[in-house]
Amino acid sequence: MTENKLGRIIPEKISHIGDLLPFDGAYAHTPLVKKEKGNRRLPKLNKLVDSIEKVIVETNLKNGMTISFHHHFRNGDKVLPMVMNVIAEMGIRDLTIAASSLTEAHQCLVDHIKTGVVKRLITSGIRGELAEEISNGLTDIPVVIHSHGGRARCIETGQIKIDVAFLGVPSSDVYGNANGYTGKSACGSLGYAMVDAAFAEKVVLITDNIVEYPNIPFSIHQDQVDFIVIVDSIGDPEGITTGATRITNNPKDLLLAQLVSEVVVNSGYFENGFSIQTGSGGASVATIRFLRKYMEDRNIKASWALGGISGPMVKLHEDGFIGKLLDVQSFDSEAIRSIGENRYHLEIDASYYANPLNKGCAVNKLNIVILSALEIDTNFNVNVITGSDGIIRGASGGHSDTAIGSGLSIIVAPLIRGRTATVTDSVKTIITPGSTIDVLVTERGIAVNPRREEIKEKLKQSGLPVYSIEELKLKAEKIVGKSEPIIFKDRIVGLVEYRDGTIIDVIKQVSN
Amino acid sequence: MKIIKTGIAGTLESSDVMITVRSNSGKGIKINLQSTVKKQFGKQIIKVTNNLLKELSVEDALIQINDIGALDCTIEARLAAALYRGAEQSEYDWEKI
Structure with a gap:
């Protein structure tokens, strides 16, 4: 038995409960409470x-x-x-x-x-x-x-x-x-x-x-x-932010967006209550506008959108076409305004968004995701981190997270950028494995991962220009010519971790 | 074809090339290539350039190429325009270009 600070007798131990700590004064074990309680002359408690x-x-x-x-x-x-x-x-x-x-x-x-x-x-x-x-x-x-x-x-x-x-x-x-x-x-x-x-x-x-x-x-x-x-x-x-996201005027982006929206509409995933994530690139944002037309015409509403939220997505939410927005990152001034104002534009943390090991992340519930690519190879592996010269110039972001979590993952990219072909035999750096990518949309044709034969059939039946990814690769090569391979040194300058913590690829030092 | 003054063609827009040719009397061909895709397509650009120079019988010229990822056909067109301007020729040999 011991006497505590207030003179009460406290046993040292109770069986089935364990050791007991006697009270030692109100301030002894909580260092952050105000030591001089009630002293009005102290500055207000702050950090x-x-x-x-x-x-x-x-x-x-x-x-x-x-x-x-x-x-x-x-x-x-x-x-x-x-x-x-x-x-x-x-x-x-x-x-x-x-x-x-x-x-x-x-x-x-x-x-x-x-x-x-x-x-x-x-x-x-x-x-x-x-x-x-x-x-x-x-x-x-x-x-x-x-x-x-x-x-x-x-x-x-x-x-x-x-x-x-x-x-x-x-x-x-x-x-x-x-x-x-x-x-x-x-x-x-x-x-x-x-x-x-x-x-x-x-x-x-x-x-x-x-x-x-x-x-x-x-x-x-x-x-x-x-x-x-x-x-x-x-x-x-x-x-x-760059202010409000504007819909692109670039005809190539608009063509890509039109094709992506037609892929979505004819994929079998475009049904009442669907969920979607799009990127912030020109074609992605324009896709939202094209999709709206189809949603109006067919009276289809999305239950929620995820991301990376931008103004055009907010507009659809405020006009009643998307029920709820889950927002891990607000891309523009409209998204910033909306997350402060709209009850169902909800902030989520990165773990809720995409942590593969928690008890349930949002990407797992996603129906459709529209993603970009710097390169994609004939096995559908995607590179969003190294440029055509082998130099790092991008970010992994939520690419691999949403690709595997979604029911339909669509890559949208121009077939050629300047003189660089987007579809290649083997991407320089793999960020997202091809087994989690379903469809590639380019301005010169669409390719469907052979894993998704049923989607390929649906898109073909709707009259969309579907090719094999090898055919798209050859189309690109015919225009730009065959590039010389980039020479790398043996030294590893970057490790690419897949979302589960395994190493999916390495980035090597470029040789000048 | 003899280059007698500076001839320029092209722009620095993406997918274009700006080519400047200057006279280099009796000293042969000298090409200086800058390109956003030099590692991938540098040799090809030089090859296309040399082929057209030969085709048009240019023997002496300083050629500056600022390439922003132009395709071969663009490079040929810009180079031909620059050369004709540098040679002050306005009679085009359409068979060759």
Whole structure:
């Protein structure tokens, strides 16, 4: 028996329950509660820290740790460069950066890698000079490329352990309730950041917009957040979105969109209550407009759409053609407005979206997905990461996640781009295995994976120009000529992780 | 065909090529190729260029090619136009081009 702080006698142990801890005062075991309860002269309880430098000290960031960022600010992100500059000045080294993706805004990493501040990158995509440098052997350790669903899996299972997440948020209150809908740097859904906030050891919010408590609705919530730093600006609105998505005028894109919509309509999947995801490319977005016509004519409505939500999708939702929107990333200003306003335009996190190992992700329920490709080979394997010159220039994104999850996966791509054939004997880098791709739509014909004979028959019967994928490859080759193979060195500069964590391909250093 | 002044044809649009020819009296052919698809199609572009130069009997010229992924037929057309302009010829030998 022991006496607790209030003088009550407490047994040390009870059989079937175990050891008992005697009460030790109201503040002893909960370090975060107000120590001077009721003192009105104390500043209001908050998690604000004065500067990025001070917060880095508070988080105990050390050499060799793993830090994370999200890419919801796309090409307008100021958070990663801001934080990395301070980290570099403080002399911290050998960090691993686990970003949901890396964009044009993250070219500063070239210098940070050269000077040893950053040792490893784990990301969905890389672009620009950084991607070129990596393809030329910038990092000693290969970059790991994962899908959006694969990243959520890595973080939830602890394969990636994030020591500190630095998350830019367009609005937050002083206690860490944050969302992406409001503020001058609004980006819409914070779907990728939500996973980091839930699983990182330390969570730092960086915002340029402090609002009244409680900031409702919140995507990242106070129980997840350690510190908040207020800065002048977290993003450049011009780079966060390109404004409203316009329907393309490009005749090739319009032809592709027309063909894709006809494939959808005649595939057997176009029925009341269907679900769909499209990309943000010109042809994908235009497809939505063509589909609307068919939905009107045949009185068919979609129950939900997933993604990557853009303005044209919002328009269909608001006009009653799509029941609900599940949004992991808002592509344009209309999507950002809608996610803040519309009850059934719902923010989802990357795990809910596509984590293959949770108890049920949204891609599994998807009927139709329309995806792009840099290259597709005669086995339907798709490359969305390396360009025709072998240099990294894209992102894995949700490609492989939605391809396998959906009932009908359609790749839309021009047969030739400039002088580059899209259909080849063997893609440079496999992101999505051909066994999960159903249909390829090009402006010069459609190919159906032999695995889906029934779809092929349906499309043929409806009069669509269906060829074998080998025929499409020859058509392309006839126009552009036979290209010389790109020469790679033996050194591996990138590993491509399939969504389940296995390695589906490697990216090698280009030879100049 | 003798190149006597600078002749330019083409644009820097995607799938086009801009070709500039200059005189190089008595010093032969010199080709400088820049291309977005040099690794994949560099040799083919040079081959197409040399073939047409031979066809039109051009023996001395400095040729600058800025290629943005043009097809062979485009390269031939742009090169022929640049050469005819550089040679100040407006009588076209349609059999050859």
